[in-house]
Amino acid sequence: MLQTESTAWVCSVPVATVWTAPEKVRPVDAAGIAEYPNLNHWLQSMNQEDNQDLVNSNRIQTQLLYGEPVLIEEVVEDWAKIIALWQPCQKDERGYPGWVPITQLKEVETLTELGYARVTQNKAQLWTENFKPLKVVSFNTMLPVKEIGEFIRLQTPDGDALVMTDAVEIVSAYNQRPKGSGVDIATHGVRFLDLPYLWAGMSSYGFDCSGLTYNLMKANGVIISRDAVDQVLEGNGIDSQNAENWQIGDLLFFAHDEGKGKIHHVGVYYGNGLMLHSPKPGKSVEIIELAGTKHEVELYAVRRFTEIED
Incomplete structure (x- = not known):
């Protein structure tokens, strides 16, 4: 499966789910790993318990979009161990690792002249x-x-x-476009209101919390890491105790143990004490008021990825 300099392996389906390991697949996931996956059928076939199990059992890692390039490390039977090259993370300096059905990948000619x-x-x-x-x-x-x-x-x-x-x-390139403003980031997010949460989701069929923030930033010319635990180390730190300094489009990070433990969530500041986020299985992308919620006491950090606005 070695690729040459003139070719690349890419995702050959609209959305490919990247699994932690092939044995993590359940019978209910058949529509998601098929040669021609049906994302709507897969998502509709899962009940609340199945959706929560994706989280609890660490079954899936992230997702690939049509044409997204990967590095294939090895092939075991019908599965490819891959690196998602456009998705930075601390797990591997080259990109996000995981397993994808080999039928959902294809080798193509490398072409970048016109962007x-x-x-x-x-x-x-x-x-x-x-x-x-x-x-x-x-x-x-x-x-x-x-x-x-x-x-x-x-x-x-x-x-x-x-x-x-x-x-x-x-x-001109996957990581090069004019940078949008914080308002642009928030405005992009509104289009996904009521989109159901999907653990590891990276498409407009469903996002998890950091999948949403990654994609909103990508759409506005900023490539950040795939996961919240990595995203919090990027951008510019803003005083989390002084909300008057926050700007629309800043990312808000939350941690267990009232903000002192492990980071578990990220959302987009929407101004006026509000946050846009993709909450958890069984919920959908929403805008909430932070005051009076568990998020208010779990706030860990605020990071800015745009220019300071007047």
Whole structure:
């Protein structure tokens, strides 16, 4: 499975779930690990207990989006041990590690001359060259651009595809776009209100808390680590005891033992004492008032990733 300098292995399905180990898969997860996974069917087939078990049993790590590159370390039967190269973390300096069904990966030619098209809508339709529906892809999916015209021609794992120009923005690299403001970050987050929480979720089918913050930052030109325990070490520290210094778009981090223990949650400051976040299994992305909640006493740190606003 060694790749050459002119090729790369990428995610070949709209969303691929990265597992802690192949044996962590349950019967209820069949639709999620299929060659053509059905995310909606998988999510709908899980009850509250199944969703909580994803957390309690440490079954899944993160997710990949269509076209996202990986490094394959080894293949064991039908599974590939991979590194998600666009998702920084402390677990591996190269990116996020885990296991993915080999049928959800494909080797493609490396192409970066015209940059990438980043999906700006919650979901976007990709079309074949004769305008047949190809795939529906998630917010923040990034695919190499081959031609810019009335439609954007893209390189995909399924060959050339077209996307409407108003569904994407063109960026020079996956980690290079003009930085948005804190208000931009919060505004992007509002579009996901009522989206169900998914442990390890990294797509507009469902986010976990740090998956939401990672993707909101990515959409606004800032690449941060995948997990909250790593995100809290980045950006600029803001006095967590003085809310008057907080800005919309700052990230708020929370820890057990009334803010003195292990970090377990992150959200986006929405101004006026409010937070936008993806809470936990059984809940959905929401805006809450911090006062009077457990989050008020569990606040650990406030970090800023945007410029200071007047």
